[in-house]
Amino acid sequence: MTETAKGTRLSEVGRVAVTVADQDRALDFYVGTLGFDKRADIPFGEGQRWIEVGPSDGGAGIALVNPQGCEGADESGSGPRKETGIILTSEDIDADHTTLREAGVDTDPEVMRYGAPVPPMFSFRDPDGNAIMVVSNE
Numbered sequence: 001m002t003e004t005a006k007g008t009r010l011s012e013v014g015r016v017a018v019t020v021a022d023q024d025r026a027l028d029f030y031v032g033t034l035g036f037d038k039r040a041d042i043p044f045g046e047g048q049r050w051i052e053v054g055p056s057d058g059g060a061g062i063a064l065v066n067p068q069g070c071e072g073a074d075e076s077g078s079g080p081r082k083e084t085g086i087i088l089t090s091e092d093i094d095a096d097h098t099t100l101r102e103a104g105v106d107t108d109p110e111v112m113r114y115g116a117p118v119p120p121m122f123s124f125r126d127p128d129g130n131a132i133m134v135v136s137n138e
Contacts, residue, residue, distance in 0.1 A: 015052060015061040018084050018130045023051050026064045029126050033103050036062075055088075062086065086132045093120050093136040100124055 020026035030036045030053040039061055040052040054061035090096045093111055100107050107124040120136040 013060045015054075015063050016084065016086055017063040017065045018086070018126070018128070019082070020064050020066055020126070020128045020130070022127075023049055023064050023066045025127055027051055027053070030062065030064065033100075033105060082128070082130050084130050084132055086130075088132060088134045089137045090134050091137060093122070093134060093138075096134060097122050 018026075027038065027041070031038050035056075036053040037056045038051070039054055040050055042050045044050055049066070051064040052061045053064065097107060097111050105124050108122040111120050111122045113120045119138060121133055123131050123133045125131050
């Protein structure tokens, strides 16, 4: 870890948090549908759980947080689209797009291709409307 010019010792993005209305449903989506690993599922505080998932090859994790009164959620637990800023990398973007669509995931209709230097990409939404972008590593 190196010290920056401003004096901090921040070295990496360790995890990001997305707000979910139902942690069990979100855990099933991220692990069962996306194939992520469950890294943590630990109770804390009064009825809260710290749940963290992430790709099996490591990197930053995603914390599935359920604050009191999930703002914007409707009765089904989903709500309006929420931009997370999360971008996942794909080794085969067309195959991943097809796999997610076939699994019933709310994806963009097609992979967007703008030409170099912009890589092919698409977005999908988890059951709570959290938008996640997938970008080709080509």
